[in-house]
Amino acid sequence: MAANNTSTLSLRSILEKDKLNGTNFLDWFRGLRIVLKQERKLYVLDNPIPEQPAANAPRAERDAYSKHSNDSVDVGCFMLATMSPDLQKDLEHLEAFEMVNHLKEMFQQQARQERFDTTKALHSCKMAEGAPVSPHVLKMKGHIDHLERLGFPISQELATDLILNSLPESYSQFVMNFNMNNMEKSVSELHLMLKTAEHNIKKMPGQVLMVHKGKGMKTKGRSNKAYKKKPYTQNKPKNHNKPKPPKEGVCHFCNEPGHWKRNCKLYLEDLKKKKSSETTTSGSEKK
Structure with a gap:
C-alpha cells in the first residue's frame, strides 16, 4: 500500500513542477489524464456528477454517487493546485468535469494554432546537401510525434514520403530503390536505413547514380565536367580547290x-x- 502511495505522489509531482500557465494546456492535460488513470479517477473528467439519489434509493446507487462526488472534489483540488494563480481564481468555483470543459474551450484556439505551426514546420523541413541525416530525421519525427499528441496522427506511409521528399539530391538513388521495392517501413526503421545510406555516400561520393527526368541514369563516378555540352558548331563544307583555268x-x-x-x-x-x-x-x- 505504501508503494502505491509513493507511486501516486511521484506521478503528481510531475504536474506540480510544470503547472498550467495558459501556454502548455495540451501537455498539462495529457499528464493529468495519466495521473488520474493511475489513481482510477479518470472517469471524473469524462462524466459529470450524477443527480443525488433519493434517501430511499438502493445503497449501491447512493454509494456510487458519494464516491463520484468525493473523487470529483479530490480531482478538482488537484487540478487547481497545478494551475497558475490567475487560472485558479477563474476556475475554483467549478467542479472537475466542468473545469475541464471550460479549459478545452479556452485553449481550443491555442491547440489549433499549435497544430498549424507544427504542420508548417514539418512540411518545410529540407535537408541540406552534406548535412548529417540523423538530426534531420529526428527533427521531423519530433514534429510527427507532436501532431499525434495533438490528436492528428500521420499515417506511416505519409510520414515516410515526407521524409524521403526532404532529402537532398545525393539520396536520389536510395529514394528510387525504396519506392521501386514498395518498402513499408516505420520512421525508426527508415532512420536506420538512411544512416547506412549516408555511410555509403560518404565512402563513395562519386558512385551515387543521379536520376534525371525522362533521361534514365547517368554513368557512375564521373565528374560533372564530363557532361557539359560542347557549343554547337555547324560543320563547314570543306574548301575544294576550284579548277584553275588552263594556262594559254x-x-x-x-x-x-x-x-x-x-x-x-x-x-x-x-x-x-x-x-x-x-x-x-x-x-x-x-x-
Missing part, C-alpha cells in the same frame, strides 16, 4: 606561245583578208 599554250596558227588561235592577230588579219577577197569575187561574178 601554243597558237596553232602562228605556232607562237602565249595565246590561243582565236586571239592570234595574224589569224584575225588573215581571216579579214579572206572575207574581203570572198566579197570581191562574189561581186564580179554577179556582173
